[in-house]
Amino acid sequence: xxxxxxxxxxxxxxxxxxxxxxxxxxxxxxxxxxxxxxxxxxxxxxxxxxxxxxxxxxxxxxxxxxxxxxxxxxxxxxxxxxxxxx
Numbered sequence: 122x123x124x125x126x127x128x129x130x131x132x133x134x135x136x137x138x139x140x141x142x143x144x145x146x147x148x149x150x151x152x153x154x155x156x157x158x159x160x161x162x163x164x165x166x167x168x169x170x171x172x173x174x175x176x177x178x179x180x181x182x183x184x185x186x187x188x189x190x191x192x193x194x195x196x197x198x199x200x201x202x203x204x205x206x207x
Contacts, residue, residue: 126161130169137175149175153183 133152140148153176156166163180170176 124169126156126165126169129156133170133173133176137173145175146178149173149179150182152176153179157183 129152137145137148153166157163163184166176167180
C-alpha cells in the first residue's frame with residue numbers, strides 16, 4: 122500500500138503538466154503549504170517529490186518565509202507592551 126504522500130506526489134505529477142508554466146510556482150507553494158500544515162516533514166516531502174524543481178523551490182520558499190515569521194514572533198514576545206517607559 123502506498124503512503125498518502127506517495128499518492129499526493131503521483132497526483133501532482135499527473136496534473137502539473139496541465140498547470141500553466143506561469144502558475145506552477147504558486148501551485149507548488151500552495152501544495153507545500155498544505156502538506157506542511159498537515160504535519161508532513163520537509164524531508165519527507167523532499168524525498169517523495171525528489172527531482173521536482175517546483176516543489177524544491179517551494180520548500181525553500183516555505184522555510185525562508187516561516188523562519189522570517191518566527192523571528193518576528195520572537196521580537197513581539199520580547200517587547201513589553203505594558204511597560205510605561207515606552
